[in-house]
Amino acid sequence: MKTAILTVGTEILFGQIVNTNAAYLSEQLNHLGYDVMYHYTVGDNPGRLHDLIELAFRDCDLILTTGGLGPTQDDLTKEVICETMGDHLVVNDDCLAELKAYAARRNRVLTENNYKQANMPSRAIVLPNDAGTAPGFALERDGKWIISMPGPPREMTNMFRKQVKPLLQKWQDSVIYYRQIRTFGLGESLMETKLLPLIDGQTDPTLATYAKEGECSLRIASKRPTKEEAKAAVDEMTEKVKAIIGESIYSYDNEELVDVVGRILKEKNITISCAESCTGGLFAGALTDVPGISAVFERGIVTYTNRAKMEELGVSAATLDAYGAVSEETAAEMAEGLAKKTGSDLCVSVTGVAGPDPSEGKPVGLIYIGLTYKGKTRVTQVQRHNSSRKWNRNYAVLTMLHEIYQEIK
């Protein structure tokens, strides 16, 4: 079914928030076999919102909206949709009771403007919101549907999962199966050039590359009458791709690198600690985002000063004097010192110049990563060009993860 995602909110047009809702819904809809044709964003403006709904219905049979269901005066999505779909608002007793119960549970007083959230289009399927005060709804006109959800991502995703997804599963007509393959260290042009014999003239499965900083992904997708047929086509193509770029692939299942590394560490019961300088805790923060990692993650030390590097990790003053804090030698001593201190199976260290300014006469983007595993230490050097502080730090974390992956895969 052809679908449009319509996000309502002046704050998005002002650039105050990033539209993560559209990305989440797109991914979910694609999984369910719906074709997302457009994303639209419009402000809290009745005329333009009405026009975009009519426009979307020219091509699409389904519109998912997020935003504009809140209690404030500029929230008018419900009112506009109701009118556009030829319906009128009535007080919904269930919604009103829920709203009062929600406020009571949290010891909050309902303000006057909260009450309008209990009004609903008379023909709507009401979608309860157990994570906030704004219920959603589904409303039909001439066989076309609008499903309207609140804007805050936590409320929206919760409502989608519990209320909307089951509805969409009932309506579905064909099945897309896809696999997202992830690589590290391979540019997009090079990947496409290598895969050109597979991409050229291919209609199903389709292959599409896309690049993120430091990573490049490949999506293999097939749309068939049944899931089994689509999956078989994707599996067959996957084997062909593997034969060409298998060396660079770290996930056949769209896993983040940090999740792959976390999973292997847990499976093999390899304990890990880390010592960070330029990344300042981002590596530990990323790794501890993996649920259950506490079984193997022991300790992280952020040694931002030379004193901390000496006291915490036993890096020698002589090394810091001779080579500086950003050096192969310091990275090695950081990893080795951490291994001695913690006894963890694998110890990783990082020291570098994140920027914006050079340090110790060394250029921005120079990064050393140390890794001690099974009594051996090795150091990897990276030099980023024209890259921001933020991206130097993020790329350092990615490279640390990839070095660990190479070691334990």
Next chain:
Amino acid sequence: MKTAILTVGTEILFGQIVNTNAAYLSEQLNHLGYDVMYHYTVGDNPGRLHDLIELAFRDCDLILTTGGLGPTQDDLTKEVICETMGDHLVVNDDCLAELKAYAARRNRVLTENNYKQANMPSRAIVLPNDAGTAPGFALERDGKWIISMPGPPREMTNMFRKQVKPLLQKWQDSVIYYRQIRTFGLGESLMETKLLPLIDGQTDPTLATYAKEGECSLRIASKRPTKEEAKAAVDEMTEKVKAIIGESIYSYDNEELVDVVGRILKEKNITISCAESCTGGLFAGALTDVPGISAVFERGIVTYTNRAKMEELGVSAATLDAYGAVSEETAAEMAEGLAKKTGSDLCVSVTGVAGPDPSEGKPVGLIYIGLTYKGKTRVTQVQRHNSSRKWNRNYAVLTMLHEIYQEIK
């Protein structure tokens, strides 16, 4: 000038990447006094891309596009725009030379598909790309303009700053001045209710609230013939707002809480260290994102295990036995132990249950934050409800920052 932002890329409709470009451009355009009316996203499809351009030109005089300028087969934004604007492509010698020079600098070989990036509409103003291989361009038809930029955010923002912004500044007709006020600990409904006397019937300056998890912002905007007039109107309204909700405001200048805290620490030369359990390094990672923080940030310790809490911070076994790792007592001993070890002026600690599962019989979302400053230690308790692991961790970091802010402001 009424403006639309048009993002091209199937990967966005698949939900593989989040559309951060639209947010960045919206913010920049608003600063320059341009009215962003719409965001559109469409796949790499010539017909639909053409139709959306024509649609946007019905309301708008300017379209900014990102994406689809890459070297691969499905990148066809330039070709479609060129045709829609009644122009044709020619090889641009400057672009070709730049492309070759770029590849030479990085020791890369140009693949066949790279060469099409040197083609340009014959009437275009070419916008060089010194961060990648795809140049952008500006193209006019009947007084309406399209400005087309590459999709990767690093290339796009670089091109916008250096090439597009100067163009837009020349074209500008009126001035928006705005101020973004940021608060912590105040819900959106409550903020609007308190400010209703100022919001009601207000046309300029306008006031708009918006909520993020844990924070709520207020935007005061004025559009006047000159910047001075707009600023004066915003300043006057700011004073009225301050009189009502001043206690909850931490920035009058849209600063992130972490930047405010980092700035004050640096200004007052207060040295800081942190000890993290449930946040696993995220606090240190956030704070060290502030350039120059190395002047005051000394050390971070991620003590994920009880052993690490004892060895690194001197938390007593008796305390861990009697109260558990997630307790007021442990949070206090973590902060005090860290202060003793590092001698930093301010030491902050955190221990909590991030989830997804309860721990030590304690509920998900329970967080204790310890703070030792000037010889005194205090602990703050937070209980989050129905919140994810990710958000419990992020909220813990925000609360740590806010506790520090309260102490040092």
